[in-house]
Amino acid sequence: MDFRFTEDQLNLREAIRDYLAGEHTPEVLRRLDVEGGRDAAIWDGLIGMGIGGLLVPEAQGGLGMGLIEAVLVAVELGRANVSEPIADTALVAAPLLGEEEQAKIAAGALKVALAHPINPWIADLDSADLVLGGGGAHSAPTDPAPLDTVDPLRRLFAPIACPADDTLLDRAALISAAQLIGGAERMLELATDYAKTREQFGQPIGSFQAIKHHLATVAVKLEFARPVLWRAAYAAQQRAARTPIHISHAKVAATDAAMLAAETAIQVHGAMGYTYEVDLHFWMKRAWALAGAWGDRAWHQRRIEAAVIGGGMTIGPETTFASELNHG
Amino acid sequence: MDLEYTPEQNAFRAEVRAWMEAHVPRTPLKTLEGREGYDQHVEWERTLASGNWGMVTWPEAYGGRGLDLIRWLIFEEEYYRAGAPLRANQNGIFLLGPTIMEYGTDEQKARFLTPMAKGEVIWAQAWSEPNAGSDMAAIRSRAVRDGDHYVISGQKTWSSRAAFADWCFGIFRTDPESKRHKGLSFILLPLDSPGVTIRPIRQLHGETGFAEIFFDEVRVPVANRIAGEGEGWNVAMATAGFERGLMLRSPARFQAAAKRLVALYKEHAATASPAAHEAVLQAWMDAEAYALNTYAVASTVIAGGHIGAEASLNKIFWSELDRAAHRAAMSLLGATAELRTLPDGSANIWQEGYIFSLSGPIYAGSNEIQRNIIAERLLGLPR
Numbered sequence: 001m002d003f004r005f006t007e008d009q010l011n012l013r014e015a016i017r018d019y020l021a022g023e024h025t026p027e028v029l030r031r032l033d034v035e036g037g038r039d040a041a042i043w044d045g046l047i048g049m050g051i052g053g054l055l056v057p058e059a060q061g062g063l064g065m066g067l068i069e070a071v072l073v074a075v076e077l078g079r080a081n082v083s084e085p086i087a088d089t090a091l092v093a094a095p096l097l098g099e100e101e102q103a104k105i106a107a108g109a110l111k112v113a114l115a116h117p118i119n120p121w122i123a124d125l126d127s128a129d130l131v132l133g134g135g136g137a138h139s140a141p142t143d144p145a146p147l148d149t150v151d152p153l154r155r156l157f158a159p160i161a162c163p164a165d166d167t168l169l170d171r172a173a174l175i176s177a178a179q180l181i182g183g184a185e186r187m188l189e190l191a192t193d194y195a196k197t198r199e200q201f202g203q204p205i206g207s208f209q210a211i212k213h214h215l216a217t218v219a220v221k222l223e224f225a226r227p228v229l230w231r232a233a234y235a236a237q238q239r240a241a242r243t244p245i246h247i248s249h250a251k252v253a254a255t256d257a258a259m260l261a262a263e264t265a266i267q268v269h270g271a272m273g274y275t276y277e278v279d280l281h282f283w284m285k286r287a288w289a290l291a292g293a294w295g296d297r298a299w300h301q302r303r304i305e306a307a308v309i310g311g312g313m314t315i316g317p318e319t320t321f322a323s324e325l326n327h328g
Numbered sequence: 329m330d331l332e333y334t335p336e337q338n339a340f341r342a343e344v345r346a347w348m349e350a351h352v353p354r355t356p357l358k359t360l361e362g363r364e365g366y367d368q369h370v371e372w373e374r375t376l377a378s379g380n381w382g383m384v385t386w387p388e389a390y391g392g393r394g395l396d397l398i399r400w401l402i403f404e405e406e407y408y409r410a411g412a413p414l415r416a417n418q419n420g421i422f423l424l425g426p427t428i429m430e431y432g433t434d435e436q437k438a439r440f441l442t443p444m445a446k447g448e449v450i451w452a453q454a455w456s457e458p459n460a461g462s463d464m465a466a467i468r469s470r471a472v473r474d475g476d477h478y479v480i481s482g483q484k485t486w487s488s489r490a491a492f493a494d495w496c497f498g499i500f501r502t503d504p505e506s507k508r509h510k511g512l513s514f515i516l517l518p519l520d521s522p523g524v525t526i527r528p529i530r531q532l533h534g535e536t537g538f539a540e541i542f543f544d545e546v547r548v549p550v551a552n553r554i555a556g557e558g559e560g561w562n563v564a565m566a567t568a569g570f571e572r573g574l575m576l577r578s579p580a581r582f583q584a585a586a587k588r589l590v591a592l593y594k595e596h597a598a599t600a601s602p603a604a605h606e607a608v609l610q611a612w613m614d615a616e617a618y619a620l621n622t623y624a625v626a627s628t629v630i631a632g633g634h635i636g637a638e639a640s641l642n643k644i645f646w647s648e649l650d651r652a653a654h655r656a657a658m659s660l661l662g663a664t665a666e667l668r669t670l671p672d673g674s675a676n677i678w679q680e681g682y683i684f685s686l687s688g689p690i691y692a693g694s695n696e697i698q699r700n701i702i703a704e705r706l707l708g709l710p711r
């Protein structure tokens with residue numbers, strides 16, 4: 001029993017975080033907002049960092065890593081509010097595709113959109129080469145018509161009918177939860193930084209308890225959402241029987257943390273938070289978007305309820321971790 | 329990351345389980361807040377000690393087993409699984425013990441730790457004063473040096489266990505000219521010392537739980553001081569850290585409550601409000617999250633890390649989780665919630681638990697103080 005990341009995992013996280021902090025700044029988000037949301041140079045940079053091949057076996061030109069690493073990277077993608085379809089393509093679709101597609105994804109030469117009946121739309125269909133859904137992958141249609149959405153950097157399209165695929169749903173929900181956690185962390189930082197510099201009554205507003213308590217409450221929510229996410233990643237990596245329940249818990253916890261962070265951050269920013277000029281809105285809107293994607297809070301809570309109240313799943317060491325207590 | 333128990337950990341669990349099944353009293357003990365129940369709980373401490381289960385993480389030299397925090401979590405899981413009684417010596421083993429381990433002399437360790445682990449000496453806290461609650465640095469009770477003794481005068485309040493306990497630990501002003509955090513010292517003394525008067529305080533539920541302690545020129549040897557004269561504040565902050573941190577409220581406690589809450593919900597599902605339904609699931613998820621976080625922190629501590637202000641995150645989470653879970657239970661019980669004894673003759677443990685849960689966000693430093701600590705020390709906001 002050792003609930004820590006390895007040195008290599010922590011180094012990977014730091015490398016991705018540093019890269020995105022330097023290359024994927026709020027100024028980039030503002031440029032993308034004007035120019036239409038996507039930039040080949042950003043995609044190439046993410047591929048150059050190895051994210052494309054993160055989950056692709058080494059034989060196909062990838063790094064051969066697992067879902068714990070994928071979740072750590074997805075948190076950083078959320079923290080930087082990356083909008084390229086890298087999470088769906090590399091962190092969700094790649095391990096579910098064949099060797100040929102995996103090699104292309106590792107090289108940055110293939111983009112995948114994800115279809116599932118749980119979503120009333122499909123993201124990034126315009127840039128996709130393939131659509132992956134229940135029943136396999138198909139060529140993406142040409143020139144789909146975009147929907148009008150709240151997140152200026154997210155592109156949504158009318159859905160493509162396909163059967164449900166539980167593994168796809170679970171993987172996508174896990175990676176969405178990770179991005180929500182990253183976004184929540186960033187919103188807490190944005191609000192905290194603002195509270196340190198904005199002065200009223202002759203002092204920084206962050207010296208007032210009303211502001212402190214708001215932000216501390218977000219810190220608590222985040223602190224107790226993160227290990228739920230990590231456990232879900234571990235369970236998915238081990239293909240443990242209770243993985244779907246653990247992922248649902250992660251999605252609910254991450255959604256709650258992100259929604260609380262978003263509302264708290266706008267409140268701490270005061271009227272400035274209500275402007276387009278302050279960067280906060282990019283993360284806030286992404287939180288709203290990901291909160292509803294791949295099963296909303298109600299859907300995931302129902303799945304937990306079915307196990308806990310309907311199915312008699314107990315709580316404690318028999319179920320908290322991946323395997324059975326007396327396994328082996 | 330390896331979230332599997334090792335064969336050795338599973339064997340340890342089996343050992344604890346077998347011992348608990350053989351020794352945990354079949355009938356619930358009377359309340360710890362009354363004389364009879366207190367004596368029963370002290371007896372249980374001694375039974376635990378007879379199995380060498382007093383404090384498994386302590387070194388063997390002091391009555392422990394020298395085990396790591398993961399084993400401690402396993403021990404606690406089995407403790408709650410067996411429905412074992414509350415720990416009468418919680419103040420000693422979870423707060424003062426770790427403090428002496430860190431700041432005490434070898435002589436003090438030998439003198440105080442083993443009797444603590446064996447349940448021979450039960451400890452009370454003597455920190456708060458009528459005008460020093462959240463603002464603990466406003467302490468006025470003084471300890472005046474007289475040769476190799478201190479002469480203590482003043483008043484402490486909200487002292488848990490003080491009505492029946494043997495000794496107390498607290499901070500006193502040893503430098504009469506000092507202000508605030510300076511000039512305080514951490515001192516231990518027997519509650520049957522001449523000049524000590526104890527007045528139990530009747531609590532919300534009608535029982536006496538904590539007490540006031542009056543000191544009228546009580547003579548205490550200087551050897552009973554932990555760490556240097558004037559260093560009491562730092563020692564007390566370390567003790568407070570233990571209190572808010574990992575050990576005081578182990579996750580098994582809340583997992584056990586969540587399990588009972590789900591069972592209660594099933595009995596009352598037909599009449600449950602949507603809010604109670606939501607709260608039951610939230611309590612289950614939060615108890616699970618608390619366990620996961622505790623295992624993560626324990627893993628870090630085992631690897632040499634340490635908990636500082638992060639303990640405040642913990643204290644807020646478990647205390648608010650506990651209150652919400654019991655509030656949900658009261659809602660599920662509807663009009664039955666007001667009965668202290670249920671029609672089947674059993675005690676209404678949800679009502680007792682709800683009343684107790686209301687103290688959680690207050691004791692061990694109010695949650696408002698914890699939020700200040702998080703904001704200032706973890707987020708870096710200005711004072």
